[in-house]
Amino acid sequence: MPASSIDQIVSLCKRRGFIFPGSDIYGGLANTWDYGPLGTELKNRVKRQWWKTFVHKYPDMIGLDSANLMNPKVWEASGHVTSFSDPLVDCRNCHQRFRGDKLLEEKLGIEAVAVLKIEQVQPMLIAEDIACPNCEKIQWTEAKKFNLMFKTHQGVVEEEGTLVYLRPETAQGIFVNFKNILDTFRPHLPFGIAQIGKAFRNEITPGNFTFRTREFEQMEIEYFVEPGTEAKHFDIWQKEVWDWYTGLGISKTHLRIREHSKDELSHYSSKTIDIEYQFPWGWGELFGLANRGDFDLSQHEKFSGQDLKYTDTEDPNKKFLPHVIEPSFGCDRSILTFLLEAYTEEKVKDDTRIVMKFDPRLAPIDLAILPLSKKENLIVKAKELHTKIIHETDLVCDFDLTGSIGKRYRRQDEIGTPKCVTIDFGTLGEDDKQGKKDTVTIRDRDTLEQIRVPITKLIEHF
DSSP: OOOSOHHHHHHHHHHHTSEEETTGGGTOOTTOEEEOHHHHHHHHHHHHHHHIIIIITOTTEEEEOOOSBOOHHHHHHHTHHHHOEEEEEEBTTTOOEEEHHHHHHHHHOHHHHHTOOGGGHHHHHHHTTOOOTTTOOOOBOOOEEEEOOOEEEESSSTTTSEEEEBOSOSHHHHHTTHHHHHHHHOOOSSEEEEEEEEEEOOOSSOBTTTTBOSEEEEEEEEEEEOTTOHHHHHHHHHHHHHHHHHHTTOOGGGEEEEEOOTTTSOTTOSEEEEEEEEETTEEEEEEEEEEEETHHHHHHHHHHOOOOOEEOSSOTTOEEOOEEEEEEEEHHHHHHHHHHHHEEEEEETTEEEEEEOOOTTTOSOSEEEEESSSOHHHHHHHHHHHHHHHHHSOOOEEEOOSSOHHHHHHHHHHHTOSEEEEEOTTTTTSOTTTOOTTEEEEEETTTOOEEEEEGGGGGGGO
16 A cells, blocks of 8 residues: 555655655755655656647647746736745744644635635644644744745846746746747637746755655646636546546545635636645645636736737638636646555565565666676676667666665565566576576566566566
8 A cells, every 4th residue: 555654655765765865965955855766767757648648649739948037027917926825824932933724724625724814824823722833832823924036136237137037837938938839830719738847945944855846856737728618628628537546556535526615726827726636744736727718818918919829720800819728737747646645564474575566658767787796797797688679679777786676676565666677597598497498487576476487488478
């Protein structure tokens, strides 16, 4: 079953090179994380599966990679400069700062907190006896709005430079390129623009490993539709996304769909649902689907002075601003979810093995080549096979000869390698009891079943 504690995943991730604390040799930087060799492979595979599913397999979808730094007017038009804020409260005793709404949500739930106004946050914290997580005192200041965008300056001299922001979302890069896409690709409605990229939010209380961080990666789609057809496309996308997560191994029993209440909706949305995952600390947002209407395009048309209307290909006199359905995936949250879901502890005889049961399409390593021992002739044969695989296939192939064969099996289990290939003395034709010459043993990660196959037919099993 999945990991019951986030500590299990944090420990495994550092021990096996999935995710490291950021700036570790300097004592770290609060809630920053670096993806190690295996984490990088896992992340790339998640993104590759997403792109393959939602871009390459959709004839009406195209990709984009927009800049992080954008004209500051973009964020004025989108509403981020004035509206992108969280309620900040200070503890009068220890002077630590927290998001008041998140403290309340932990006790009362999202729906109950969504209806609160900012001036109600402090009285509610006191009424509910919610203490400071740091010093356990109940001495809260009044809540204040805190804008989440990171500011920087573009120019040689900071005082003379232009104020710019690190983007808090990737969506606006798609909207400001809408006209470019219309002019160059002349797409027919409905059509979508997909993007994977970094975003930055100066979160007050990040935490729970990579679940909420100040630097994160999004996988987003803006799907443009004719006004009046939003409901149909909304339902289609909801099913497609659910099927993507469950198809890659997330149990349906660990997912739920939660629709936002009217008071919880963003200013641009007429309907939003979250797909939530049951994390060790409780239910949390994994994916969001929103009906953004024509808010973004109309705002950018107003602030830029550019005509962003779509012209109907069959009726040139019919011009309008399309409405937008937005499927928004958290890349890092998706990776964390796949890690949690894959984590398994199993009893094998008198031993307990930890095995990461990734879907084979996500596993960082496809197969491992393991010589039975450090005998030179076994190593030479194993390296020969390893070289052949990495040059003749696209498989990611590990080569491991450190430790006993049992320990190496356990190590590969713990990083989620679906298959291990063992080269023994039978392979060399020196021991018929181990197997016939030019055959190898394939060991399955999940079933522990071992089969003997000729080297010439090895690739057929992957």
